[in-house]
Each structure stands twice: as C-alpha cells, then as structure tokens.
Amino acid sequence: EVQLVESGGGLVQPGGSLRLSCAASGFTFSAYAMSWVRQAPGKGLEWVSAISISGDATYYTDSVGGRFTISRDNSKNTLYLQMNSLRVDDTAVYYCARDPGISVFDIWGQGTMVTVSS
Amino acid sequence: DIVMTQTPLSSPVTLGQPASISCKSSQSLVHSNGNTYLSWLQQRPGQPPRLLIYQISNRFSGVPDRFSGSGAGTDFTLQISRVEAEDVGVYYCMQSTQFPLTFGGGTKVDIK
Numbered sequence: 001e002v003q004l005v006e007s008g009g010g011l012v013q014p015g016g017s018l019r020l021s022c023a024a025s026g027f028t029f030s031a032y033a034m035s036w037v038r039q040a041p042g043k044g045l046e047w048v049s050a051i052s053i054s055g056d057a058t059y060y061t062d063s064v065g066g067r068f069t070i071s072r073d074n075s076k077n078t079l080y081l082q083m084n085s086l087r088v089d090d091t092a093v094y095y096c097a098r099d100p101g102i103s104v105f106d107i108w109g110q111g112t113m114v115t116v117s118s
Numbered sequence: 119d120i121v122m123t124q125t126p127l128s129s130p131v132t133l134g135q136p137a138s139i140s141c142k143s144s145q146s147l148v149h150s151n152g153n154t155y156l157s158w159l160q161q162r163p164g165q166p167p168r169l170l171i172y173q174i175s176n177r178f179s180g181v182p183d184r185f186s187g188s189g190a191g192t193d194f195t196l197q198i199s200r201v202e203a204e205d206v207g208v209y210y211c212m213q214s215t216q217f218p219l220t221f222g223g224g225t226k227v228d229i230k
Contacts, residue, residue, distance in 0.1 A: 035219070037167075045159075045167060045210055047219040061218045095166055103155040103214035106178065108166040 002026035002107055004096050009112030016086050016116070022079035022096030022109055030074035033099040036081050038092035039111075048094070049081065064090075086116045120144055120213050124222035130230045137198040139225045141211035146191050148215070155214040158187055158196045161224075162207040170209075171196065203229065 008020040022034070035050040049070040050059045058070050069082040079096050093113050097105035121144040131137045139158075147154045158171040169178045171187035174194060184199040198205055206229060211222040 044208075044224045045161075045212075045221040047212075047221065050217070050219070059217045097167075102172060104157045104169055104172040104178075105159070105167070105212075106169050106172075108168070110166055 004098065004107055004109035006094060006096055006109045006112035009094065009114045011115045011117065012086055013118050014086060014088055014116055017082070017084045018086065018114060020081040020083065020094055020096075020112060020114070022081075024077045024079070024098075027098075027107075029072075029077040033101065034070075034072065034079045035097050035099060035105065036070060036079075037095045037097055037105070037108075038090075038114075039095070040089075040092040043092075046092075050099070051079070083114070086114075088116050090114060091116050119218055120147070120216065120220050122211055122213055122220050122222040124209075124211055124225050126225060127223070128226045128228070130228055131198075131201045132230050133203065134200050137201050137205075137227055139196045139209055139211075139227075141189075141194045141196070141222050143192045143194075143213055147213050148191065154190065156187075156189070156194050157212050157214065158185075159210045159212060160205075160207050161210065162204075165207075167210065198227075201227070201229070 003025045005023045036048040051070045055072045067085045071080045093111040095111045096109045098107040123142045125140045159167040161167045170181050175187045186197050188195050208224045208226050210224050
C-alpha cells in the first residue's frame with residue numbers, strides 16, 4: 001500500500017525547534033519530488049516547502065524561509081522538515097505530500113500537529 | 119505570488135443536484151511548457167486532502183466521473199453533476215505553475 005506517515009509533531013514554546021519526519025512506503029520514494037503543506041486550525045491549506053527528487057533543489061514559502069529546512073534521505077525513504085525559531089502562527093497540522101512529476105499532490109499523509117505556545 | 123480566489127465560500131446543495139465552484143487566479147497559470155497546473159482537491163471532515171482533478175480537467179485515479187473540471191488561463195471551474203452525501207467537505211483549487219504554490223481559500227459543500 002502506498003503510504004506516507006508523518007511524525008515529530010508536538011507542543012513547543014515560541015522560539016523552539018522541532019523536526020518532522022515523513023516515512024514513505026509502498027512506492028519508490030527516490031523517484032518523487034515531495035512537499036510539506038500545513039493547515040492552521042479551522043483554516044485553509046498553505047504550501048510550506050518542496051524538495052526535488054535528488055534533494056539538490058529546495059523551495060520555501062516566504063514566511064518560513066531562513067527558519068525551516070526541508071531535506072530527504074532516499075536510503076531511508078524519509079522526508080524531513082527541520083523547523084527552527086518557531087512562532088505561534090506556525091501552529092498547524094503539517095502534511096507531507098507526493099508529487100508524481102506533474103506538479104500535483106497525489107498522495108497525502110494523515111498529518112502531524114505542531115502547536116507553538118507558551 | 120499568484121493569488122487564488124474561490125467562490126462561493128459555502129455551497130449548500132440538495133442531494134442529486136449539481137454544484138459548481140469557481141476559482142480565479144491573479145495571473146495566467148499557463149506554464150512556459152504549455153501546460154496549465156491547476157488542480158482541485160477535496161478535504162472531507164477530519165481527513166487529509168485528496169486529489170480530484172489535475173491540469174484543469176484530468177480526473178485522478180478512482181475519482182467518480184460526476185466530478186469534472188474546466189477552464190483556461192485564469193478562470194477555472196469544478197463541477198459536481200449530482201451531489202452525493204460523500205461529497206460533503208471543503209474543496210480547494212491549487213496552482214503549481216510557479217513557486218510559491220498557492221491554494222484557494224476553500225469552498226465548503228454541504229447538504230441542504
């Protein structure tokens with residue numbers, strides 16, 4: 001079964017750090033670009049970051065640039081999001097999503113909740 | 119950034135009746151390669167988003183044929199020919215023509 005499973009969310013104080021992971025299974029992870037998309041409580045979807053198949057190209061939305069780092073380990077079939085200098089407005093469910101090369105998100109994980117609060 | 123504007127915000131629909139959602143982009147979504155990267159996603163309550171339509175009008179695998187997409191340039195539409203109970207949720211358009219990728223604000227479809 002094709003699956004993405006996020007982990008690493010939790011409660012963190014403003015200014016703190018978290019690292020999210022997204023474990024892929026059921027497909028050749030190294031053949032797909034990947035993204036992180038977040039959804040604040042009761043709000044819409046916001047794209048956060050994307051990474052190319054090899055990991056040599058990365059992209060970020062302006063609000064997280066310089067604070068978040070996307071990476072991948074194709075040998076471990078895992079996508080990461082290192083989040084530093086977290087702010088209250090980073091509170092959201094974070095989803096990882098697969099891009100099959102036609103600039104769409106065809107497979108989504110169930111999400112992991114990140115709460116930034118003092 | 120490309121701004122995606124969806125209307126209506128909410129669409130109460132009678133079972134078996136059609137529904138239509140509009141999505142307008144602040145600039146053309148035609149990529150330099152000629153493709154238009156406009157997709158539609160459905161998010162049922164408590165669930166992650168699910169891909170319905172990609173590149174304007176291509177139904178994703180397993181999506182019922184009552185869902186269809188149309189449009190060009192900056193104006194796009196998602197249509198549900200006959201709404202069923204399982205269609206309740208929030209629908210989003212998304213552009214992936216250029217970074218940052220952006221979503222519409224969402225349209226809530228529920229049953230009257």
